[in-house]
Amino acid sequence: MANLANYIVPVFVLGIILYAFHKKVNIYESFLVGAKEGIVTTFKIAPAVIAMVFATNIFLNSHFLEFVFSYFQPLLTSLGIPIQILPMAMIRPISGTATLAIMTNIFQNYGPDSFVGRLASNLQGCTDTTIYVLALYFGSIKVTKTKHALQAGLFADLVGIISAFIITWLFFG
Amino acid sequence: MVTYIWVFFIVIGSLFTIANGGIANLNSEILKGGSDGIKLLLDMLPLLVLWTGIMQIAEDSHLLDLFAKLVRPLLSKLFPSLPKDHPAIGYIASNIAANALGLGSAATPFGLKAMECLQKENPQKDTATEAMITFLVLNTGGVTVIPTTVIALRMMYQSANPTEIILTSILATFISNIAGLIFDYRKRRKNHG
Incomplete structure (x- = not known):
C-alpha cells in the first residue's frame, strides 16, 4: 500500500x-x-505565515500546554487514556511539524504497534492543523471576520480526538 | 478570531515564560521568530510553484472542469451557495482529493486557489462567505483516505503492519468531518433565521 x-x-x-x-x-x-x-x-x-509561526513559537516554547495538561493527568489516567497522547492532541490544531515530532517520539518510545502508537497514528490521520490552516487561508485573501469557522473546525477536531480514541480501543484494545 | 488566538499565544506564552525565569529564551525566541516563518515559506515555495504550474495545465486543458463536473453532484449539496459552474469547484475538489491521498503539500496550493476564486465573488471582502467556512471545515477535518506520512513513519519504526490504521483513520476522519459539517449546517440555518 x-x-x-x-x-x-x-x-x-x-x-x-x-x-x-x-x-x-x-x-x-x-x-x-x-x-x-x-x-x-x-x-x-507570507505575512500570515510569518505572523503565525512567530506566535506559535513563543506559545509552544513557553511549555504552557504541558503545565495545563499536568492538571488533566489524573482524570485521563482514570479513564484509561494514555497520558502521552495529550500533548499531541493539544498541539495538533496549531502546528503540523510539532505534532509529527511528538508522534515520532511516541513511536520511538512505545513502538507504532502499542496502543498509544496506534492512537497517535489515527489521531494524525483524522484531524488537521485547524488554527494554522484558518490563519493561512483567510490571511491569504485578507478575510478577518471568520464567523463560526474556528468553532466548527475545533469542534470537528474534538470529535475526531474522541472518536480516534474509541475506535482505536474498539479495534485494537 | 485569528487576532484573538494570535494575541493569546503571544501574551500567555510570553508571561508564562517570564514567570518561569525564561526571559533570555523568550528574547531569542522573539528575535528568531521571523526567520522560522521565512524558512517555512521557503519550504512551501517550490511546492506551491510546481503545483500551481501543473494545475494551470489541467485548467487550460479543461481537465479540471471535467473533474469538477464529476464531483459536482456531491459538492453542490455541500456548497448550496455556489453556482453550478463556479470556478472554485474544481479547486475545492482537487484540494479534497489531494488531502484524501495524504498529499498535504499539494493540497495547500489548491486550497489557496479555491479561496481566491471564492473571494472574487464575495460582496464583503473582509467577511468569510458560507462556502469558505464549509470548505475550511472540510479542510481542517483532514479528509484522509491514505495517511501516507503516518504509514511511512510506521514503516520506519518497524511496525508489524504499517497499514493497519488505514481503515480506523478513515472511520475517525469520517466522524469528525460529519460532526464539523453538522455544526456548520446548524450555524448556517440559524443565521438564515
Whole structure:
C-alpha cells in the first residue's frame, strides 16, 4: 500500500500532461503562467505565515500546554487514556511539524504497534492543523471576520480526538 | 478570531515564560521568530510553484472542469451557495482529493486557489462567505483516505503492519468531518433565521 502510494503523484502529473498534450494545449506556457501565480501566492501568504509561526513559537516554547495538561493527568489516567497522547492532541490544531515530532517520539518510545502508537497514528490521520490552516487561508485573501469557522473546525477536531480514541480501543484494545 | 488566538499565544506564552525565569529564551525566541516563518515559506515555495504550474495545465486543458463536473453532484449539496459552474469547484475538489491521498503539500496550493476564486465573488471582502467556512471545515477535518506520512513513519519504526490504521483513520476522519459539517449546517440555518 505504501509502495502504491508512491505512484499517486507521478501518475497524477503524467496524466495531466498527457491529457493536455492530447488536447493540444501549450503546456509549457501554461506551466509558466501557473508557476508565476504560485510565486505571487507565496508572497501573498507570507505575512500570515510569518505572523503565525512567530506566535506559535513563543506559545509552544513557553511549555504552557504541558503545565495545563499536568492538571488533566489524573482524570485521563482514570479513564484509561494514555497520558502521552495529550500533548499531541493539544498541539495538533496549531502546528503540523510539532505534532509529527511528538508522534515520532511516541513511536520511538512505545513502538507504532502499542496502543498509544496506534492512537497517535489515527489521531494524525483524522484531524488537521485547524488554527494554522484558518490563519493561512483567510490571511491569504485578507478575510478577518471568520464567523463560526474556528468553532466548527475545533469542534470537528474534538470529535475526531474522541472518536480516534474509541475506535482505536474498539479495534485494537 | 485569528487576532484573538494570535494575541493569546503571544501574551500567555510570553508571561508564562517570564514567570518561569525564561526571559533570555523568550528574547531569542522573539528575535528568531521571523526567520522560522521565512524558512517555512521557503519550504512551501517550490511546492506551491510546481503545483500551481501543473494545475494551470489541467485548467487550460479543461481537465479540471471535467473533474469538477464529476464531483459536482456531491459538492453542490455541500456548497448550496455556489453556482453550478463556479470556478472554485474544481479547486475545492482537487484540494479534497489531494488531502484524501495524504498529499498535504499539494493540497495547500489548491486550497489557496479555491479561496481566491471564492473571494472574487464575495460582496464583503473582509467577511468569510458560507462556502469558505464549509470548505475550511472540510479542510481542517483532514479528509484522509491514505495517511501516507503516518504509514511511512510506521514503516520506519518497524511496525508489524504499517497499514493497519488505514481503515480506523478513515472511520475517525469520517466522524469528525460529519460532526464539523453538522455544526456548520446548524450555524448556517440559524443565521438564515
